[in-house]
Amino acid sequence: MPDSLRRFKADIFQALAHPTRIAIMDLLEGGELSAGDLMERLGMEQANISQHLAVLRGKQLVANRKVGNKVFYSVRDPIIIEVLALMRRYFQCHLKEALGLLDEMDDTPIEVDR
Numbered sequence: 143m144p145d146s147l148r149r150f151k152a153d154i155f156q157a158l159a160h161p162t163r164i165a166i167m168d169l170l171e172g173g174e175l176s177a178g179d180l181m182e183r184l185g186m187e188q189a190n191i192s193q194h195l196a197v198l199r200g201k202q203l204v205a206n207r208k209v210g211n212k213v214f215y216s217v218r219d220p221i222i223i224e225v226l227a228l229m230r231r232y233f234q235c236h237l238k239e240a241l242g243l244l245d246e247m248d249d250t251p252i253e254v255d256r
Contacts, residue, residue, distance in 0.1 A: 170217045176212045
């Protein structure tokens with residue numbers, strides 16, 4: 143794999159490496175939203191949302207369009223939503239595995255060394 147492709151992948155994952163940016167992408171999965179809608183749904187200040195949107199725009203993960211004094215955001219390419227869905231599945235699989243281990247631990251008597 144070319145190093146440039148590895149850097150590209152790392153840049154995308156770095157842009158997504160914040161829970162707020164993941165939340166923004168999750169909200170935009172349902173369709174275009176204004177910056178105001180994102181602020182309201184996330185319960186965050188405009189400056190904070192703007193910083194996260196700037197990162198997502200910078201990596202071309204979201205597109206924006208201006209209508210009057212409102213800016214609307216959308217997912218630039220739905221493939222990234224598929225990537226996030228795969229990550230959700232990965233999390234769920236490993237969470238089930240971890241919960242299974244916890245259940246096994248609950249069934250095992252605790253030995254105390256003296």
